[in-house]
Amino acid sequence: ENIFDRSMMAPKTPIKNEPIDLSKQKGCTPERNPITPVKIIDRPQPDPWTPTANLKMLVSAASPDMRDREKKKELFRPIENSEQSDTPDSLQYDIVDDSTVDDFEKQRPSRKQKSLGLLCQKFLARYPNYPLSTEKTTISLDEVASILGVERRRIYDIVNVLESLHLVSRVAKNQYSWHGRHNLSQTLKMLQEAGELQYGELMTFQHREQDLEYKFEERKKETIPQSQDRPLLDFSEPDCISASAHSRKDKSLRIMSQKFVMLFLVSKTKIVTLDIAAKILIEETQDTVDHSKFKTKVRRLYDIANVLTSLGLIKKVHVTEERGRKPAFKWIGPVEFPGKTDELRGHSPTSDPLPGTQRGACAQYQTCTTGKQRFTRHASFNSAQPCEAAKRKVSSEPNSPRQERQDCIVNSDENCSKMINLAAVCRQKIEEDTGDKACEMETILNSAKNSNTTSPFSLVPVPGDSDFCVNPLPQAVFPVVQADMPGFSLPIGISSQASHPSTTASSKTENGKPTLVPSQPFLCFPSSSLFMLCGGLQEKNLSETPPAAGDMANRSAEAQAAVPPAAYQKRSAHKCSLSSAPVDDEEPAAKKQSLEQSDLPLSLVVPKMPSESPKAESSPASGCSSAVHLETYRLDLTSPAAPEAANKESTKPLVCQEQEKQSQNKDIDEPPAVNEHICKENANHPFQPQYLYVQPTAGLSSFNFLFSTNQAPGAINLAANQLPSLNVPCVMVPSAALASFPLVCAPSFTNPLSPVPDASAAASTNFSMSSLASTTPVFISTPAVVTPKVSPTPSVDPQQPAHPTLHLSPVLTRSCSAVKVDSPVCMGHPVTLLKLQQPSSAPLTPKNIRPAHHEAFFKTPGSLGDPVAWKKNEGNQTRNASSVQRRLEISSTSPD
DNA sequence: CACTCCCGCCAATTA
């Protein structure tokens, strides 16, 4: 046996060492030199005992690898791993060979190839993110080390960090148990809470002055004397795990890792520079010793950061300050602690190596729920299902729920996810703030649709529920704020988020698909109050809003900008419906740009100028915001619905309506086209609509109109009077209906061109009027989205007579179809269509929708039909639509 | 040269 083993082993060692060997060998005799090994390697033969062999033996013995292997062999066999035991070996060999080859050829694995981050990815790849509860996965250090071809020491580095997040726990000597990300959200939440206690103050400062790092330190020191202790506690906290085990030293990488994560969670900007982190983590020593200590700390932080990066929780960026640029990391993981969680991946697609996009999306979905942390589990990314699960929020009805998940699944998920996240966030906040009060959220999503990925939305809380709103603006419309507000001010509610360039930017980019349009703001209204979402508004008016910022900031700070406050409906039924108004974009390129930009912007300027961020380009302020939004979106989306659903199960029907809008980045400036989507769900109470411009005209008294902020009031008026003629995107909703539901209007911004939307809108209004009359909650949304080029009346948005009402259905349908075509994601349109089509009460009936997967939901609207078509289309359009659809679905569900 | 961070010595902890 020995011989064989040796032979086997021998090869490896040399190989592995190869690169390294030199160094190792230095101690040894020259003989060892490189080449020799080759022969050996090649030959598995037996001749063990040659002198060289002896040397090897020694070497091997010395080398950890060898040791491990041997152990492995012995240990593993017995070990549970049986299944894979084989593979590893085989792999090893293979690897060896390869490596040997490489050595010869490449010779250099290059440092990158051996990086801890890469190693961690490999490590993670071996285990499911969301392992079935039933199966317990144990990790054998030796095995993993051998398989991955690294020394155990490295595995410890990885495992320690994972352990800090509770992704794994140590069960025994060499044994770790894999938990996956199921508890990640909880863990993060805990960390966040802990972090706030410890670092909250600091972070607050941070935002303003990153520069002030120093200050931080000082303060932190003051404030956080006990910091050390806490971490430990944290460990224990988390449920599980073997807190006990930790007893070791505390310095451990684990604690550092937790603290590091805390900093991110507490940070408004979600960006933490290495040096600040190091300083903070150094705790005590402030001055003296620092230098060496500092360096060491930084080294460790890099180690941790590499692992976190592999997990998709953070990504490297650079912060530019006056002083120059500093290395920093941005949190791209879930932010919504409260609710639930999610996984990072979803959030940041970028980081993940993962396959895909979709997975990320899926992950995101899960979410939140009511205040407590409920976590839902997300499906694994891979499987489609997960997404569903995550996404599904609970609809009012138990069954309905599936609405959006699909979107997520699709690549587009990003948007969706974002949306979800936002929603979640909102809720969370709301919950937190208001407590149980349920709020329905409505968020508008802009699907990035193809062209513009995202439009940043700003949320404005309607006056009614100030709570929800980050910004309590009576005027709901102020999305603008963001623009104005540089990073600081941004904090306010949504807008604030937008403002934070750094955070947002990175996040949104994700897949790059959808980018939020900076300019677009969206509003959320609590049930009692309405929220309006406006895309691309930014108008100056909005900018005024800033006032609230201060307060907002606080909140926002927490969840990044407070993601839009989600409104929770207290009402029994909550749902989240998402409607997205896709913006049509014909210019994917633009989108891409924006995306890219967002991505690019690695360097962020922290404080000062949001504009600086690369994104800014298209719209400086907006750019930032957009990025932000993206993240937020996700959050919301996810959290709200999913979590509830998951947790609550069917409990209450929640309705969340969200709408997304997208506006082209560029377009933002332009006020003109705005699409609005409104989602309503059950109408329980009468209430007065609080739309920006809505004014119930005499005839309309029963109805509420929602207008996108963008539009000029005048336009609106017209609309009221002459619905048909109006192009303006407005939505009419019966007040009664609205009362019960939170409405969200997202003016989808999109192209000015999009005649369609307008038309649809107009149509809808008319249509809705009649239909609306029926108490049934009808959801009308303008199909912002896809611009069905059908009647391309470019430019002038509002006024075009286009096809007022009648067209609606047709138009809508078309638009829908178009949308679908473009991207499956585009659900939004379909949604609208649906409603339109079935203005009357029942129409939407989403429950049917439940399509198993992506497709399904879209289809829901019977009218839409052509599911196939959409599929085809997928690529182009943004997801916006999808979100919309979701909402629709949701809403639809209500009827039943 | 600065930034990263790999590598592995070796001490602390465990078994």
Add this chain to the structure above:
DNA sequence: TAATTGGCGGGAGTG
């Protein structure tokens, strides 16, 4: 005492 963990920092790779 041997093995396992993991702190730590030298110094190499990269840009």
